[in-house]
Amino acid sequence: MRRLGIMGGTFDPIHHGHLVAASEVAHVFALDEVVFVPTGRSSHKEGRVAAAEDRYLMAVIATASNPRFSVSRIDIDRPGPTYTVDTLRDMRELHGPGTELFFITGADALAKMLTWHDTDELFELAHFIGCTRPGHRLTDPGLPNGRVSLMEVPALSISSTECRDRVHAGEPIWYLVPDGIVQYINKRVLYRDRAA
Ligand code: ATP
Ligand code: MG
Secondary structure, eight states, X not given: OEEEEEEEEOOTTOOHHHHHHHHHHHHHTTOSEEEEEEOSEESSOOSOOOOHHHHHHHHHHHHTTOTTEEEOOXXXXXXXXXXXXXXXXXXHHHHOTTEEEEEEEEHHHHHHHTTSSOHHHHHHHOEEEEEEOTTOOOSXXXXXXXXXXXXXXXXXXXXXXXXXXXXXXXXXXXXXXXXXXXXXXXXXXXXXTSOO
């Protein structure tokens, strides 16, 4: 069985927290590959989000040097808001029965997932891995046994919100994100004109 990690996210922008989490989960769960899947329109994020194409390209730039990382367009090419169940159904169809799916998500996002519909189907489609990061705790672990794991990733208290806020305020984001992402954000003049 091939073991495929799926890291869904807005990636607005992708940062080293995402990359460290994916790398650590890939190591601990012996994953063959991790696919980063930028959302189309997010179903639960209000407010403005950078163009899907920019978020997709930043994910490509940030993962290009890692042979076990790749980026998928399935969510940004599907019309309408992104729901994780659609991502997983498409991935299942794309990769077939020889591939085991591991959906990687922050513990905060995992906790929110409990409030979504279709959780039974979600847990049939993939094993879920919730990464804890500073400031986030799963308070209600009412998750199905055996289909969900929690793991700690090296503490990196970086968020996309903080990166956007810093760009907006004219503060540096060097070393919070890969160098190519700093350069891409400058080149495309992203996040400068709005509070995150
Ligand atoms: P925002 O601040 O806009 O919410 P974010 O930094 O949380 O952005 P997302 O694109 O929402 O980034 O995150 C994608 C996934 O990565 C989510 O499951 C999220 O919980 C997880 N994640 C985000 N930052 C980290 C981090 N520093 N360490 C581990 N996981 C993270
Ligand atoms: Mg988030």
